[in-house]
Amino acid sequence: MEQIRSKYNTRHRQEIVDYLESTQGEHVIVSDVCAEMAKRGVKVGTTTVYRQMERLVEEGIVTRFTSFPGEPACYQYVGDKSEEVGHYHFKCKKCGRLLHISCHEFGHCMEHIKIDHGFEVDMTQTVFIGLCKECRDTE
Amino acid sequence: MEQIRSKYNTRHRQEIVDYLESTQGEHVIVSDVCAEMAKRGVKVGTTTVYRQMERLVEEGIVTRFTSFPGEPACYQYVGDKSEEVGHYHFKCKKCGRLLHISCHEFGHCMEHIKIDHGFEVDMTQTVFIGLCKECRDTE
DNA sequence: TTGCGTGCAAAGGTTTTGCATGGCA
DNA sequence: TGCCATGCAAAACCTTTGCACGCAA
Numbered sequence: 001m002e003q004i005r006s007k008y009n010t011r012h013r014q015e016i017v018d019y020l021e022s023t024q025g026e027h028v029i030v031s032d033v034c035a036e037m038a039k040r041g042v043k044v045g046t047t048t049v050y051r052q053m054e055r056l057v058e059e060g061i062v063t064r065f066t067s068f069p070g071e072p073a074c075y076q077y078v079g080d081k082s083e084e085v086g087h088y089h090f091k092c093k094k095c096g097r098l099l100h101i102s103c104h105e106f107g108h109c110m111e112h113i114k115i116d117h118g119f120e121v122d123m124t125q126t127v128f129i130g131l132c133k134e135c136r137d138t139e
Numbered sequence: 140m141e142q143i144r145s146k147y148n149t150r151h152r153q154e155i156v157d158y159l160e161s162t163q164g165e166h167v168i169v170s171d172v173c174a175e176m177a178k179r180g181v182k183v184g185t186t187t188v189y190r191q192m193e194r195l196v197e198e199g200i201v202t203r204f205t206s207f208p209g210e211p212a213c214y215q216y217v218g219d220k221s222e223e224v225g226h227y228h229f230k231c232k233k234c235g236r237l238l239h240i241s242c243h244e245f246g247h248c249m250e251h252i253k254i255d256h257g258f259e260v261d262m263t264q265t266v267f268i269g270l271c272k273e274c275r276d277t278e
Numbered sequence: 279t280t281g282c283g284t285g286c287a288a289a290g291g292t293t294t295t296g297c298a299t300g301g302c303a
Numbered sequence: 304t305g306c307c308a309t310g311c312a313a314a315a316c317c318t319t320t321g322c323a324c325g326c327a328a
Binding site: 103119122 | 203204205206207208209210211212229231232238240242244245247248251252256257258259260261264265266267268269270271272275
């Protein structure tokens with residue numbers, strides 16, 4: 001498996017990737033990255049962050065997804081490997097939290113969809129919308 | 140079951156709802172509504188469409204969802220009834236089409252998620268991201 | 279040196295807001 | 304008449320683009 005790499009390995013890129021690695025599975029938005037860079041004393045423009053994130057998505061190191069219109073794009077570091085099977089995203093429409101739920105049942109469902117309906121779901125980019133337990137309890 | 144209605148039933152609102160009803164399950168964006176209003180000779184501002192759509196979402200007559208950042212919000216007429224069970228949304232990340240797939244397998248999955256993981260998924264707002272059959276075949 | 283990366287400013291697109299006017303009940 | 308709805312313009316946001324400069328290889 002070839003590695004598709006950007007031509008230059010700049011300081012900015014290193015810092016961004018370093019930060020993303022440290023998040024390990026957590027979701028981040030562009031402003032998070034900018035804030036973290038500032039905290040680390042790395043001066044980096046918003047444009048650069050957008051461009052690096054775009055590149056990382058192309059390289060498959062990061063996935064990008066969102067749920068509601070107008071909200072900033074949500075990114076997640078996945079690394080070189082495409083592991084982490086059976087880990088899905090759920091967004092609560094009330095409290096806005098993004099939850100990760102591991103579940104094996106889904107695998108069968110997705111296989112069924114692929115085989116019988118022809119659609120190959122990419123769970124790294126899919127976000128389930130709904131209500132989390134806490135918000136349901138307090139309703 | 141009470142009906143939550145907007146106070147005034149204006150001409151604009153009637154026209155918009157009338158058009159949405161005629162789409163029956165198809166997804167529309169704000170510019171579609173504006174274009175259709177223009178075609179019908181109804182002069183209506185974009186702001187009004189946004190505000191009416193927002194209200195219709197609150198009333199549960201319309202659902203709103205999207206998949207990728209920067210894209211316009213996607214609306215779907217569902218009417219007063221919350222029928223149409225087992226009908227899910229799939230968006231192809233290659234050709235951009237939004238497909239509707241009916242499937243009974245999902246019901247069990249969603250029940251499992253609700254009971255064992257505590258998260259109640261709202262499938263009317265959830266969009267599965269992936270690749271459609273046609274795009275997979277032509278790859 | 280060559281070409282990619284970066285930053286600033288500006289533009290693009292969608293959606294929201296302020297305020298005066300118009301319309302429904 | 305009293306609210307609510309509407310429209311226009313402007314603003315708010317997120318994101319992308321143009322262009323000159325900086326830096327990696």
